[in-house]
Amino acid sequence: MHPRSTRPWLARYGLLLALVGISLALSLAKPGFLTVSNLINVIRQIAINGILAVGVTYVLLTGGVDLSLGSLVALSGVAAACWAHPTEFPVVVPVLIGVLAGALCGAANGAVITWGRVAPFIVTLGMMTVARGLALVISGGKPVSNLSRAFTTLGSADVLGIPVPALILAAVALASHLCLRHLRVGRYVYAVGGNELAARASGINVAGVKLFAYTVCGACAGLAGVVLASRITTGQPNAGLAYELDAIAAVVIGGTSLSGGVGGVGGTLLGALLMGVINNGLDLLNVSSYYQQIVKGLIIVGAVWLDKRSTK
């Protein structure tokens, strides 16, 4: 029972059905799809997009948008890598530095949006360029390499057969689900996105709620940046180009409204998973990556169109 519970069953379970249906079709077409190693491959592939998508869910729920995610991934990856050279610091230091870098940029976004009253689109578009520039400045335009083993295992190691990035995604998603459904601030995120004026007239600190959403979103981008740097074993100032679009696409496929107030983390995870499964399936079917882009685009529009129709 949650805010979507009054929607018709097709709207609630349609995405899950689509995921199951596509998976079944793929496993029939390619026996290689439904194997443990391939499925683990899928969740490894979606981990970074998933973490970004969960973070940006907060922002989209408030009715805002964050276009700076890709650049934050690069900035925090580079920042973390600078502190991750062997024998310098324990591995938590670069991780925290990366997350903090993302969170600070997110907070800056939120501050300008709330107190400066500038549209989120504009502010985060600016941050997109600023953060990319910062990443280039810090790294001197070159990849930051020579990272400690401890740091690089984050992105490549498995625990009980499950990739660490996927475990991080699971932790972030679970924490976010609890926050949005059971914490006051989570409730306020929905209220602000649903009707900002009514939220204010109900005594909610609207600026604080938005600041929270953008900061969490930035922190998630920071974490995603750390995971990416660890996986590719370098801090790349040019990493993460256009990642924000895939993340937003996953959230929207997951049924969160771009105008805010409706949706949630569960849908976002399903959305990210659906995108991952389709990517993986097309790879297995040897579809060229050019065509894959066309398919992805059509799925984004189609999913939202179906969602709109089924809720009518």
Next chain:
Amino acid sequence: MPVLESADVVLEVENLGKSFPGVRALDGVCFRLRCGEVHAVVGENGAGKSTFMRLLAGLETPDAGEIRFRGRPVRLRHPHAARQLGVAMIHQELMPFLDLTVAENILMGREPTRGPFGWVDRAAQRRDAQRLLRRLDVPVSPDCRMRELGVAEMQAVEIARAIGCRAEVMIMDEPTSALSEREARALFRVMGDLRRQGVAIIYISHRLEEVFELADTVTVLRDGRHVVTGPVNAFSRQSLIESMVGPPKSRVADFQSQIAGACLGGGAVGSDRVAAEEAAALVVRGLSRAGAFVDVSFAVHRGEIVGLTGLVGAGRTELAQVLFGLVEAEAGEVRVHGVAVRLRSPRQAIDHGIALLTEDRKHDGLVLSLPVMHNLTLSGLDCCSRGGWIDRRREEKVADALIADYGVKVAHREQSTATLSGGNQQKVALGKALLTDPDIVILDEPTRGIDVGAKAEIYRLIRRLAQSGKGILLISSELPEVLALSDRILVMRQGRLSAALDPRKTTPAEILHWAMPE
């Protein structure tokens, strides 16, 4: 069903039905509208009036039944289709283009153009708009931006637009709910003109006096079904209310005794109110805000209902917003229980024990996308959370108690607030505001656009609040309501308090005298 018998029937509806998830909003409704008649459609909130009108205006499509326009079956799949046939709707929640001028709004979609590329002839546009506004006798400049107008003026613009479209059928959904007495008079005169020109008007209103004054025919809807249709003089106020409410009749009697009780109760608390101003729950001194109100001073005591009335635009709502911290005052002082307070945000106002029921529940009262329960607890989550964690069980208990207490009709506490009728939404908004256990309750038009049954319940609630010792500032344009409920009446005129009257001695005429601009 009787067949079409005369040529002057413009619009005919047969067995119209419409469902929303979980609600059968309209069920087998039949209706017939003649040229040049004012046909009132009445019913309690949730009776299906608004849904019916939305179907006629092409804003929704019916699930069942048929709509015939001049004997021809039509499918109104789009508001534009209805408009082309000549059906225009003056909407309850107006939808003008706020950043365009009045002239552009009036001629939206049929701009006078010149040349092969559709170059808009601005001079002609302005002239046409001016002509229509003159006919309505509204002093609004066609060059004004919509945003700068008040609700009443916006409505006049909407009507001008409909007249300009040569509408044959005009649907007016609660057109007077935001109008002052004088503005309503002007509207009625326009309606008379339209009727003489053969325009058929469907008129929805909760104000039965207006129905009896204006309408030729009345149709009553109840629970989405057609109850009765007949000439207006075949009804009395009593019989009309009875058919709206339906059996059991006890509800009607209940309502009347409630009103009677409210009238008698007026002086009960008043006698021993000689207490010093310091004892007052709320004291306002010299409060001013540029462009809204100047030098306003008054007090509200514990257990007292102070009625605040005036014409639209007199500054009442702005005063309420200042007292609730939504906007800041520029000068003056507010004291709560004798202590001067600064109200910079609604949170601070709530912490000082002030609650506000906002004028427009859809605009800034409720988050319609949230379930009923979440709206009810939105202001008072403190009472059902520990730290930042919401205690689900407690929240459900609190919400259920509020739903029962205020008689909100819901299928389930998780029901989407958007699906409730106006009266039920208002009860949710009220429950939300009162959950914070305020000492001072500001009610801005608490019964605007809701039906008699819900009104009676809200009146009862207001008295109950006063009896429990809360100070109440009741802002209302409905004089009978102010007269019946208040212990004291304040009248605002053009941003200033013009009079403080005793409801037992004053008359509507006297109130109006103080409310009208000099």
